[in-house]
Amino acid sequence: MAMGPRLDLRQSQSLVMTPQLQQAIKLLALSNLEIETFIGDALDANPLLEVGDGAPAATDGANDEPDLRRTTLESSPVDQLIGEGRGEDDRPLDIDPGALDRDREPGDADWGGDIRMSGGEAGPDIDERGEGEVSLADYLHAQIGPAAGDPVSAFVARHLVGLLDEAGYLPVSLGEVAADLGIEAAQAEAGLALLQSLDPTGVGARSLAECLMLQAIEADRHDPCMARLLDNLDLLARGELARLKRICGVDDEDFAEMMGELRGYDPKPGLRFGSGGGDPVTPDILVMPGADGGWQVQLNQATLPRLIVNRSYYVEMRGACDDKAARGWLSDKLADANWLLKALDQRAKTILKVASELVKQQEGFFQGGVSQLKPLTLRAVAEAIEMHESTVSRVTSNKYLHCPRGTFELKYFFTSGVASTEGEGGASAEAVKAAIKTLIDAEDPKAILSDDTLVDLLKEKGFELARRTVAKYREAIGLGSSVQRRRQKALAAVR
Numbered sequence: 001m002a003m004g005p006r007l008d009l010r011q012s013q014s015l016v017m018t019p020q021l022q023q024a025i026k027l028l029a030l031s032n033l034e035i036e037t038f039i040g041d042a043l044d045a046n047p048l049l050e051v052g053d054g055a056p057a058a059t060d061g062a063n064d065e066p067d068l069r070r071t072t073l074e075s076s077p078v079d080q081l082i083g084e085g086r087g088e089d090d091r092p093l094d095i096d097p098g099a100l101d102r103d104r105e106p107g108d109a110d111w112g113g114d115i116r117m118s119g120g121e122a123g124p125d126i127d128e129r130g131e132g133e134v135s136l137a138d139y140l141h142a143q144i145g146p147a148a149g150d151p152v153s154a155f156v157a158r159h160l161v162g163l164l165d166e167a168g169y170l171p172v173s174l175g176e177v178a179a180d181l182g183i184e185a186a187q188a189e190a191g192l193a194l195l196q197s198l199d200p201t202g203v204g205a206r207s208l209a210e211c212l213m214l215q216a217i218e219a220d221r222h223d224p225c226m227a228r229l230l231d232n233l234d235l236l237a238r239g240e241l242a243r244l245k246r247i248c249g250v251d252d253e254d255f256a257e258m259m260g261e262l263r264g265y266d267p268k269p270g271l272r273f274g275s276g277g278g279d280p281v282t283p284d285i286l287v288m289p290g291a292d293g294g295w296q297v298q299l300n301q302a303t304l305p306r307l308i309v310n311r312s313y314y315v316e317m318r319g320a321c322d323d324k325a326a327r328g329w330l331s332d333k334l335a336d337a338n339w340l341l342k343a344l345d346q347r348a349k350t351i352l353k354v355a356s357e358l359v360k361q362q363e364g365f366f367q368g369g370v371s372q373l374k375p376l377t378l379r380a381v382a383e384a385i386e387m388h389e390s391t392v393s394r395v396t397s398n399k400y401l402h403c404p405r406g407t408f409e410l411k412y413f414f415t416s417g418v419a420s421t422e423g424e425g426g427a428s429a430e431a432v433k434a435a436i437k438t439l440i441d442a443e444d445p446k447a448i449l450s451d452d453t454l455v456d457l458l459k460e461k462g463f464e465l466a467r468r469t470v471a472k473y474r475e476a477i478g479l480g481s482s483v484q485r486r487r488q489k490a491l492a493a494v495r
Contacts (some may be wrong), residue, residue, distance in 0.1 A: 150434035156191025168270025182369025200269035283402035
């Protein structure tokens with residue numbers, strides 16, 4: 001067969017992540033404060049961008065989808081003079097402006113795909129954000145899951161972590177916390193006890209005496225004499241050592257030993273960590289009761305500057321440009337500004353849509369408190385709003401929601417669940433673990449419950465689980481098998 005050159009024309013489809021789409025995805029994962037910083041850098045880099053007067057339009061309800069970030073692109077005589085700017089606002093974000101025909105010299109650089117800072121250098125990637133010193137809040141959150149005995153205590157403890165000051169103290173009363181979360185005082189006490197059991201010892205204390213007491217208990221030094229010493233720290237501050245020694249009922253040697261022990265404690269355990277843990281959280285989403293009994297969901301506009309494109313300045317500058325390179329640079333800046341406004345508008349609408357569905361799914365929590373929190377997954381929210389699960393994950397990352405019950409991270413509202421015998425809703429996996437622990441703690445040492453018996457008892461409580469699932473949850477909370485527990489309780493009875 002003869003060999004020869006040939007020319008073929010083929011057509012195919014492929015999915016391409018353009019630089020603009022990559023930036024839109026990165027903006028979606030940023031919090032409002034990070035967006036504010038990014039906008040400040042964009043204002044420094046682009047002369048056509050300005051901060052507009054007045055607040056952006058806000059939503060009046062959870063189902064409304066207003067243009068939260070109005071871009072002031074209405075038709076005007078100035079707009080009609082801008083040939084390159086028309087038609088760009090309706091293009092999808094995955095269209096690369098660099099691939100379009102522009103008024104530029106051949107070989108000019110295309111529109112950059114990386115987020116740029118004010119000095120022109122590339123900004124940090126999403127994976128690089130937040131790296132650095134570990135904060136107190138992050139350190140405590142990592143311990144709560146393994147240490148929690150029930151989901152309500154874990155939720156309360158996580159809420160209390162957000163209230164701690166930079167020294168690790170709790171500046172609010174438990175009564176206020178219980179009222180905000182809609183829980184009983186005993187549940188608030190259990191959450192505080194869980195928090196105070198974490199490392200560093202002394203965190204979550206409400207006073208200096210309580211902080212030192214927790215550390216004395218940890219060191220097995222909290223005897224009656226030490227308790228009296230901690231109850232009278234005001235005498236120590238005034239230097240009345242003789243009176244304090246009489247109150248404690250110790251001699252000089254024991255008193256010196258107690259003082260040496262006291263000096264070894266840390267009065268401000270939270271200061272060992274980064275300052276991020278004590279900083280107040282700025283919510284990205286605001287949820288307020290509506291007049292019709294529903295809920296109003298809106299973005300926190302206090303941290304979102306309103307951007308506009310100064311098109312009059314563009315026309316003035318374009319009239320003064322004599323060469324194609326300058327006009328090409330100016331067209332690039334206009335395209336960048338238009339894309340940024342469109343990306344911010346799409347980000348705001350996406351966050352609002354996800355938050356509205358989240359409030360709808362967890363309405364029981366907003367009405368009745370932590371006890372009404374339902375199991376929820378990212379996929380359930382994504383299917384309800386017809387978005388991809390990864391998009392919902394980015395929206396809920398580093399975002400906080402403020403409601404009458406307090407400020408919560410969006411990730412807190414997503415918990416795993418198990419099937420319910422009623423066939424509706426289901427129950428949180430943490431609630432099932434708590435039920436298993438309650439049953440085992442109350443079992444008779446002479447009639448240890450097997451996993452099959454636990455399955456039947458849990459079914460009566462409304463939990464539909466297989467025996468191997470019960471065994472998995474039992475092992476996850478550190479409880480042995482029926483044989484192991486029988487031996488342990490037999491030895492405890494002998495002792």
